[in-house]
Amino acid sequence: MNVILAEKPDQARKLASPFVHKKEKSRITIAPCQLFPGGATIVWAIGHLCELAEPEKYDAVWKKWRLDSLPVIPERFKHQVIKQKASHFQHVKEVLNKADTIIIATDPAREGEYIARIIIQMAGASKKKIKRLWCSSLTESAIKDAFANLRSDQETKPYFDEALARAYSDWLVGINTSRVYTLLMQQKGMREVFSTGRVQTPLLCLIRRREEEIERFKQETYWEIEAMFDANGEKYKGRYHERFFEKKQAEGLLEQMRGKPASVRKIQTQLKKVKPPLLHSLSTLQAKMNRKYKLAPGKVLQLVQSLYEKGHVSYPRTDSQHVTEAEAKAFPDIIRSLKHHYDIMDELKSISQNKRYVNPKKVSDHYAMIPTEQVPSPHQLSNDEWKIYDEIARSLIAAHYPDHEYLQTTVLTMIDRYEFKSVGKKVVKNGWKAIFQNEQEDKNEAEGNQPLPPLKEGQEVGPEVMLKEGVTQPPKPYTEGQLITLMKTAGKHIEDEDLSAMKGMGLGTEATRSGIIQTLKERKYIEVKKNVVSTTDKGKTLVAAVADTILGKADLTAKWEQYLHSIGQGEKPAAPFIEKSKELAKHLVADAIRRANDWEIPAAMRKTAQAGTRSAKSQEPLGKCPMCGQGVVERQKFYGCHGYQSGCKFTLPKELLGKKLGKSNVKKLLSGKESGLIKGFVSKTGKPFDARLLLKNGKIVFAFADQQKPPSKMDDVSIK
Structure with missing residues (x-):
């Protein structure tokens, strides 16, 4: 029997x-056909069904957060089935063990490889014959073609090795640094958990570095x-090259x-x-x-993933901007x-031989994002989905258009011996810009776009x-979209639109950024208001502690x-x-x-910690902590355990998936x-x-009434 293991229910249906x-x-049972003479059975994960085991699964000593038990370093790593998904895992396990051949059909990327192979390992089905479906588009023709050309499991195993190494590394660095920084901060009177990580902490430091540049900046008038100039009644402007800081x-x-x-x-x-532009x-x-519509990067990924699952665009988690000849x-x-x-x-140029777009050497796991032949109508998509689709479609159309051409005229005008420069621009052929005609012109381009009258030397x-008075401008704070490029380039200032040279050299991956x-x-390290990113007092406190350490350096990561x-x-x-x-x-x-003795805690954070301590001590507990037995009290942004300073990390949120969690319900939960x-x-998908x-x-789970049908994607509502 052929068993096909998909990543999600929607993907399985597709x-x-x-x-x-x-x-x-x-x-889902597929009837016997040419590709599957004996038929096939499709089962699916719900995202991750398994996870790396918690520290206490290796050694009970590691359950409590204590400095003298650090570092936490297992001899061999273990995985465990996620408790909320145990029944679904059991079903998948039973089907996998009946298989003659398992076809991995999770997302064609590192994470998909990781999800599938860990499930197969945990199910005890690793010795089965395994094939890999590698499908960068979910149109019917692409799916049939991919099933007809299954890959060997060994061909894609390196992606699993990479994902596993990344997971182990992130676990080791995250668990150990989060514990040590939290415990050391507690010794200085702080009451918050300071979560840290191999990728998130260097990014936080880069954001804070830009803020410090802004704070140090001294504005000057110039x-x-x-x-x-008047040329026979027609005027044009010129500028002397020097800037003066003394009036x-x-x-x-x-x-x-x-x-x-x-x-x-x-x-x-x-x-x-x-x-x-490139694809x-x-x-x-x-x-x-983000620049055009202020859509958060996470929202863009969610939208383009939806378009992929509907078969309208190719696989989205790609770092390539090129395609192959195929x-x-x-x-x-x-x-x-x-x-x-x-x-x-009507008359479009062919780009099949144009290496600006068609270059196999610049394609890694997946080619650039392109629309498929399954083109939707605007009314078939949500407003935001159409914005994403429209951009991807226009990028492909524009690639087939002629270059944008313009005449740039530079005029040097002399007043006595002093030279003034004027720049004018006249469009000769609009070319591909006709496809993006509603987009705002770049500010620098607009400044050099004055009409010039007919002139002769x-x-x-x-x-x-x-005289024109101006003031020097500080660097601008990052927008949320700029953080993506910042991570891609690991903080280096790179303006080239083709970022393929940075492959594998940034922070995180396309899928994780x-x-x-x-x-x-x-984790309350940054805030985003009107698309502008700023660090919080908590973020500044952590950066001050890690700034000169390996953990804070983007280049090492x-x-x-x-x-x-x-x-x-x-x-x-x-x-x-x-x-x-x-x-x-x-x-x-x-x-x-x-280094801990040298840390300085900002006054604002000390006040917050002290206020939280006084407030917590003065409250009656809502119930007993299920982890350590101490009292659970209401804090400013969550419900937390009194045993916080001794290492207990039990908390309950005040808001969960859009609903407030009141004290009466918290009391019920704590009483069992x-x-x-x-x-x-x-849910995350809006259901x-x-x-x-x-x-x-110690974790919140959902309980549904018999007549209540739970959301089709339970990974949308599970509590991590």
């Missing part, structure tokens, strides 16, 4: 769609000399120019050509959609399909000189990412990397303890009872549902 099939409660100096030079004749010394006109990787799409062959058909919704010129013109930003927000990328390419082994991670965890713990029925929870809550092993 994979079954080209075949005659029967949908059952927890599986003066420039401008001239308005008297500028005024003195201005006086020397007054009343002096002016003439055109030199006119230079060049034809400039601007090539169409999109996930990073470039996230950055542009994909380019489909471009004419895709363009023809797009003509139903877009006004596309040697022509005399009438000058009127004036938006999640890392979300983590910083959830970027080098580690490069090594991980090499593991995924089968070029380097994973074992040495894991051993280095263990050594790093030991070093980071010892380094934090050594179910909460009352809470109506109006909203409303009702449920009761209860505590199992």
